[in-house]
Amino acid sequence: MNLDGVNNGIVLDHIKAGKSMIVYDYLKLWKLDCCVALIQNCQSRKMGQKDIVKIDELIDLDLDVLGYIDPGITVNYVKDGKAIEKKHLTLPETLTNVIKCKNPRCITSTEQELPHIFKLADNEKRIYRCIYCDTTSEATY
């Protein structure tokens, strides 16, 4: 893996090709002042093609959001140009305010301040259920 260009920061590797913009949006990386690089369609022995996101700062990442978008992503923390920690993601058990319940009969449709919380119901099928009304939402990314 090429860590060039990141001295103290985070490299998100093994992102499915084409998903780096989704990662960028969901993690709100546009809010950062530091250098952020999106590399699309890199050659990968394992995946054929992949995307990479490089963040030139050690920020707090929402790993639940990342795991939801693509549990195959590897998170590499880099300090002084060296990888100091590598994290493999899984589908998170709970998602808070990542997806919204689409059931018009759900209490979240009228009580706007309620957090939209989903629990993982089926790991294989990547199905989440609203904790309030049990409506399912598939992890579609």
Add this chain to the structure above:
Amino acid sequence: MQGNKARSVVSILDLSTDEINNLMNVADEIDKNPEKYQDKCKHKILSTIFFEPSTRTRLSFEAAMLSLGGSVISTPDSSSSSAAKGESISDTVQVISNYAHIIAMRHPKEGAPVVAAMKASVPVINAGDGGHFHPTQTLADLLTIRRTKGSLSGLTIGLCGDLMFGRTVHSLIEAMLRYSDNKYIFISPNELRLPEYMRDSLNKSGVEWEETSSLEYAVPKLDILYMTRVQKERFFNEEDYVRLKDTYILDEEKLSTAKKDLAILHPLPRVNEISTAVDNDPRAKYFYQTLCGKQMRMALIMMLLGIK
């Protein structure tokens, strides 16, 4: 009255099988010896907050608390409650937690009692949330089945009518799945079939189940027939309601092929899905079901208040 987080019952899944069995045993005791229970909840207050019209369930809760010697505070209907002024459920139940020892709540939105249970410092009982769950109706259904059939196992159960929005159906299925050797026949028009999450539960549990649109086909096979009303308030579209409301009407002719010891249940209110001529049939248990409901609510209130 505020303090530690209280235990609530939002779904039938909040009660273990042992607890359900124990509640039925207490209800049987109440039936045999009501005087013994008449002061059990003295100085305790139940608040019934109903954001959706209901006669039967609210009266049942209130009768249950009064039969235990407790008191009841209530709002006449949702239009006169603070919700009409835009107050959130969270705020409402935090206030009521200071007035009452236990809350029974009905709300048209699915999941509203989950929010109430999270925020209230006293126990919250879900008295029905939209098309979602209605656990105390299920407790009534279970007791009725146990008393009329002698067991909750080894039965063929037919559920008929609105299986999509019928919350009583969903809760009853979840509960009956805990008891062994039961088979299920779901009788509904295509548009009102069981929702996906209930199919998931059935498939995961590995029970035998089938679907049909023919009540005549199912009736001879059944030990229990659970009829439901097609509920107007669950439809966004009046035309769909009108088209589907008269799909199933149980009458004496349809019952001619039924088993002699069939038990016919209905969560009530009935509109026209059971002919009134069936009321005199000894297999009709739906009015008896309401007595079972009151006794189970008494047992549940006592359990949640920690009263033995």
